[in-house]
Amino acid sequence: DAGVIQSPRHEVTEMGQEVTLRCKPISGHDYLFWYRQTMMRGLELLIYFNNNVPIDDSGMPEDRFSAKMPNASFSTLKIQPSEPRDSAVYFCASSLAPGVGGGNQPQHFGDGTRLSIL
Amino acid sequence: AQSVAQPEDQVNVAEGNPLTVKCTYSVSGNPYLFWYVQYPNRGLQFLLKYITGDNLVKGSYGFEAEFNKSQTSFHLKKPSALVSDSALYFCAWADYGQNFVFGPGTRLSVLP
Numbered sequence: 396d397a398g399v400i401q402s403p404r405h406e407v408t409e410m411g412q413e414v415t416l417r418c419k420p421i422s423g424h425d426y427l428f429w430y431r432q433t434m435m436r437g438l439e440l441l442i443y444f445n446n447n448v449p450i451d452d453s454g455m456p457e458d459r460f461s462a463k464m465p466n467a468s469f470s471t472l473k474i475q476p477s478e479p480r481d482s483a484v485y486f487c488a489s490s491l492a493p494g495v496g497g498g499n500q501p502q503h504f505g506d507g508t509r510l511s512i513l
Numbered sequence: 514a515q516s517v518a519q520p521e522d523q524v525n526v527a528e529g530n531p532l533t534v535k536c537t538y539s540v541s542g543n544p545y546l547f548w549y550v551q552y553p554n555r556g557l558q559f560l561l562k563y564i565t566g567d568n569l570v571k572g573s574y575g576f577e578a579e580f581n582k583s584q585t586s587f588h589l590k591k592p593s594a595l596v597s598d599s600a601l602y603f604c605a606w607a608d609y610g611q612n613f614v615f616g617p618g619t620r621l622s623v624l625p
Contacts, residue, residue, distance in 0.1 A: 399556070426611045438557075438603070438615045451612065486556055490611055498564045499545045499607035504556030 397421070399505035401487050407511045413475040416508045419468055420489030428488040428502060429462055429472050438486075444470065445492075456481075477512045484509050515540040517604050519616040526594045527624050534589040534619050536604030544606060546587045547613070548578055551601040563587060574598070594623045 400419040408414060420427050428443040442452040447464045455462070459478070464470040474481055488502040517538045526532045538544055545564055549557040561572025568580045578589045589602060604616040 428613075437617050440612070443612065445611070488556070493611060499547075499562070499611060501547060501559040501562060502557075502611075502613060503559065506554070506556045 399487055399489050399503055401485075401505035401508050403508060404506065405509045405511075407513065408477060409513050410478055411476045413473065414477045414481075414510060414512075416472040416485050416487075416510070418470045418472070418487030418505060420470070420487070421503055422468065423491070424489035424503075425492040426490045426502075427464060427470050428490075429470070430486040430488065431483045432486060432507070433483045441472070479512045482510055482512050515606060515608070515614055517546075517606050517614060517616040519602075519604055519619045521619050522617075523620045523622065525622045525624060528596055529593050532591050532594040532598070532621065532623070534602045534604075534621060536587045536589065536616060538585050538587060538604075538606055540606050544580075544585075544587075545608075546578075546580065547605040547607065548572065548576070548587075548589050549603045549605060549615075550574075551603065551618075553600075557603060560589070596623050596625050599623045 402417045426445050429441040431439045441454045442462045443450055444464045462472045484507045486504050486507045488504045490502045491500040493499050520535055547562045548560040550560055551557045560576050561570050563570050563580045571577045576591050580587050599622050601618045601620050603618050605613045607613045
């Protein structure tokens with residue numbers, strides 16, 4: 396079974412440029428999450444969607460960051476303009492909805508995009 | 514605020530010995546708890562979860578975790594460590610809306 400697919404795996408660009416990260420969730424999953432991982436801050440939730448609708452974007456650092464989910468099989472995270480402090484590994488994850496009785500479902504992660512802003 | 518803590522940044526264990534990676538939680542309501550593992554240059558991989566029921570949860574790769582309500586802990590264990598278990602381990606708590614709160618991670622090194 397195909398897991399969560401992220402592209403590109405690596406991105407190196409100069410500050411000020413626009414960066415677009417892409418994610419294809421697991422088919423049938425209702426939730427999609429974007430995370431950022433750094434040594435200093437660990438794993439941070441940026442935004443998550445349920446049925447393509449953004450539910451919580453309180454983790455988005457600032458207006459330079461935006462995320463969209465135009466359909467159930469695709470999401471983008473965009474940084475414009477990019478800055479060196481945005482350098483990190485960005486993960487996308489997806490999950491099913493909670494089960495009957497409230498049992499939470501595990502999130503399934505892609506292998507991330509390693510972003511370097513020079 | 515809901516949180517999970519992993520009190521050890523680093524755990525070292527000899528191959529073949531039992532291992533424990535600690536997690537404590539501070540949440541209101543039902544504690545839905547998870548363990549994940551991250552290998553270098555990879556995303557997090559699900560190991561196991563506790564929802565309700567048996568306090569001892571068995572997961573992937575021979576790992577298990579013990580839920581202890583009185584100590585508010587959910588420690589990850591394995592009877593015999595392998596060098597290939599060396600990785601970063603994350604404990605997480607999930608709310609009703611599938612939002613996960615991850616701990617800071619514990620780096621496990623299994624020495625040959």
